Amino acid sequence: MRIAFYGSSLLSSYWNGAATYYRGLLADLAQRGHQITFYEPDAFDRQQHRDMEPPDWAEVRVWPADADSLRQVISEASAADVVVKASGVGVYDDVLLEGVMAAARPGAIRIFWDVDAPATLAEMRAAGPDHPLRRCLPRLDLVLTYGGGPPVVEAYEGFGARRCVPIYNALDPRTHHPVPPDPRFEADLSFLGNRLPDREARVEEFFLRPAAQLSDRRFLIGGNGWETKAMPANLQHIGHVYTREHNAFNASPLAVLNVARDSMATVGYSPATRVFEAAGAGACLITDAWVGLELFLTEDREVLVARDGADVAAHVAALTPERARAIGEAARQRILSEHTYSRRGAEVDALLRTEATRKRERNAA
Template sequence: MKLVVLGLSLSSSWGNGHATTFRGLLAEFAARGHDILFLERDVPWYASQRDLTDPDYCRLEYYSDLDDLQRFTGEIARADAVIVGSYVPDGVKVGRFVQATARGATAFYDIDTPVTLAKLARGDFEYLDPALIPGFDLYLSFTGGPTLRFIERELGSPAARALYCQADPELYRPLDVPTRWDLSYLGTWSADRQPTVDKLLCSAARALPDSRFCVAGPQYPADIDWPANVERIEHVPPAEHPAFYAASRFTLNVTRADMIAAGWSPSVRLFEAAMCGCPVISDVWEGLDQLFEPGREILLARSTDDVIAALRGITPDKARAIGDAARQRALAEHTSRVRAGELEQHLEEAMVGKTMAALAAER
């Protein structure tokens, strides 16, 4: 299959989870024998923070603007499938161009589904116009569950399918390093996540002054009053994520408000930590118990007291057992290889559906 992907970023993991998602997924997709061209808008904030410049599993090309994108018209037209990702700059115009140009199947890959749907509901068409949705043969979504039916019934998608984030077990694996923190959190700052970080990590840190905590990720406001026992790290490159998790007795998973409301919206960090065998303490949302079994593969926290109880009451052996169980579940269901197989199946179905529709139209 010849696949063209127009995504937010493959080259830079700075301040976004798109790059690591695309890297694992496309590497395994290429390993299945497919040819991939990734087109990335050349923007200053990623150009200055690139940590992947020459991937060996796909061709990575940059375009400066929509006019420059025209250079790839022939390749988009000839591709068996073309994917447009969420948060692509000028995404609506890019989507229109792809739908007008591609002769193969077209798909929208929403790595931000609840955020996207909330934006559409308030008339914010930053990177997707609802008028475009019926024109994509396939809507791939980071959110599963009832949201998929909503995208089909209310927004007119011919086929909405879950394609959750994932982690690569070759990159994310347990490491034997000294423990630095009792509880860590890895994530870019967002206003709707910060109250949960405050409740589940900062308040626990204040209650447990002899324990060690860490918050890693960019864009946190300078005026946040971190407890003295919370270490701040501005950025952890993907290559260092396994060591970060290995140095954590527990790690925290915090979900954005729109994703909690939608449910069935796992974060890539959830799968990365599980793959590394680090026991996860997570906020609570619908569908999480279908991905990991609470109490055996993951710990749930609704309050500061829940976190304190876990840090004080769970023995090292029990914590290790939870991390090991989560890793086995992730290896079976949430690897890049599993997702690449799902992507292949969804695209093939879309290609067949488009061909059948074209034949029917000719009759």
């Protein structure tokens, strides 16, 4: 099928946490015979921070973020068999959603793909029936989400979605895998994530507090926005870490920390891309607690779980290199067995084929 996918960016992970997710899923769908055109705006300096060249498995259309270009990329939706509008494009989101769904041909499959469902659902609740997505839901065939599990499915279907299916993050073992340690990223505990309002307090609790308690240990933080944040002397900030460096970032420290954003932790069932990247590199992962974790990793065998900063500090203080390696390898084997983008791609491919059959049968009736 010809898929027109309107998202934030495929070529850059700069202020774009969905990049790994898009790359893993769309590369697998292309291997299954789908023809993909990805439309991303030239915005937020992402094109100046590319960490990937246009791939051979997708045509990438980078469009200037202006009204004329917007009209052009909207019109091109009419040539696709599947039209996908992702959340969080960052510019013209509402106009894009309404425009591409209206431009899609009658037999096309219309999909909203939500990479931040808790935030989107909160917006819809606050805005009421006039929210653009709420108005559009009855015309969509599918809502796919980055995570969220039963609470997100129930909420979307309560708002009128015909069908909502979580397509969770996963691992592409060709991209994220074990590598030798890199001295630049050596630490006792590392964390990678951008500074965001609904994450900062949890980073303070789960990362900055343990760093202050364990003054003789080395802590490392990567990501955008932390330059002005006061940090303990034993905590180093290294700025944006390009995707090509994620394996070394994850493979070099004793342990890697995952901290969910407030909304993701509240809803649960929302493993970040970092969870799978770290597991793929064989890292020992320490994560904050959230509902649904057991679907992906088993506590104390494949992951260490912390309920607060004191738990993180205790895990780091007690962790030996031997135990860290054992946990990391167990996590890698679990993820390789059950949570790869090949499996996720198969899920999406089956959904598309089922939906296409349903549409043909309905039109023939």
